Amino acid sequence: MQLVIVTGLSGSGKTIALRVFEDSGYYCIDNLPATLLPHIQNHVADRDAAKVAVSIDSRSIAIESLADILQTLKTQGIAVHLLFLDASLETLVKRFSETRRKHPLSTPERALADSINHERVLLSGLDNLGHHVDTSNLSSNALRNHTREWMLQIEQSYQQASTHSLVVSFISFGFKHGIPLDADFVFDVRSLPNPHYDPVLRPFNGTQAPIQQFLQNEPQVLEMQRDIQHYIEKWLPSFYHDHRSYVTIGIGCTGGQHRSVYLVEQLGAYFKQQHQVMIRHRELQDALVTATP
Structure with missing residues (x-):
């Protein structure tokens, strides 16, 4: 099975990226708890889904264990690729302000900027586990194009059955x-x-x-x-x-x-x-x- 994990900062474009995989025939799961990842193969086995894309955000249970979970999946022979989307504090504040959406980690006592910085701390370390993309200056269409090109790269690597390749x-x-x-x-x-x-x-x-x-x-x-x-x-x-x-x-x-x-x-x-x-x-x-x- 080929598994893609889409994660990163809220407001950085995870939903846009996940839809690219969905449009390309991937079986997609949005906001899956990290603890359920080890069971993903059993869950999709009956659906004949060879290609799966999963979105995981900072609210996920055991998000701090995601790195170890991914390593376990790789040892089981699952081709795992991680896409980490990021953006500057100023960009994320602007995006949330324009859409008037509530940040998932916001509280009455925590301002928007503080919520974004708190989320960055929770996700620290994951940005080095895969393909890290700064979407601060990317339009939605540009992000779709970049995600599509990255998807083609990992599929090519998968087809070549390479044990390890460097992009x-x-x-x-x-x-x-x-x-x-x-x-x-x-x-x-x-x-x-x-x-x-x-x-x-x-x-x-x-x-x-x-x-x-x-x-x-x-x-x-x-x-x-x-x-x-x-x-x-x-x-x-x-x-x-x-x-x-x-x-x-x-x-x-x-x-x-x-x-x-x-x-x-x-x-x-x-x-x-x-x-x-x-x-x-x-x-x-x-x-x-x-x-x-």
Whole structure:
């Protein structure tokens, strides 16, 4: 059985992500108590459900034992993948305020921001068990696209019957919009020549030929690309030996339109030769997401 766990902060998009799996034919269970996970295989056996997606939130009984429960399921031969959705405090406060919904951990004595911070403490440690996604700057449609691409990655890994594979996720971003919460490594490329100051180049982004040609002719850009590439090559094995399934690498420039986008495209193309690679450009319109085998 293939089992996907969707968890994370309330208001970060768990319902949106779970619906992606439901639309793709997964047998979905919303807000399952963590203590029932060990019995999930018996529960769905009669339904001929080979692919199951389960949403678990901070209110779940024994949420602090979820990491041990997942390890037990893996030893039973169940392919378990965890998707952890996160967002900044400011974003979550805004989302709850706009929808006028009550936070699940709120009390008369606990303000909204305090409830969010309390939930983050309860879920601490789970963000490192799987694919960690910061949805602060993602639209609902962008989150659906990213979840769908991640789903295709894990299904491909499942079909290949690989005992352990490492998915390398590259994300471009603009520092003026904040550092992604899901990044394991962050590289600052704001010191590189900036196409933004050329009125002819400004309307383009790093996925397009005019920007690529400009940056390819800058020795500093090529040197930065090589240095980042060598650093990642050196330290990726440590993630693999630590049995991590995902590593997220953030490349940031000022606005997240040109330099960071270009370098993510170049690094993604290089590392896809040996790894499964996911690429996300956080600041581009429609939050372009691509996946490579």
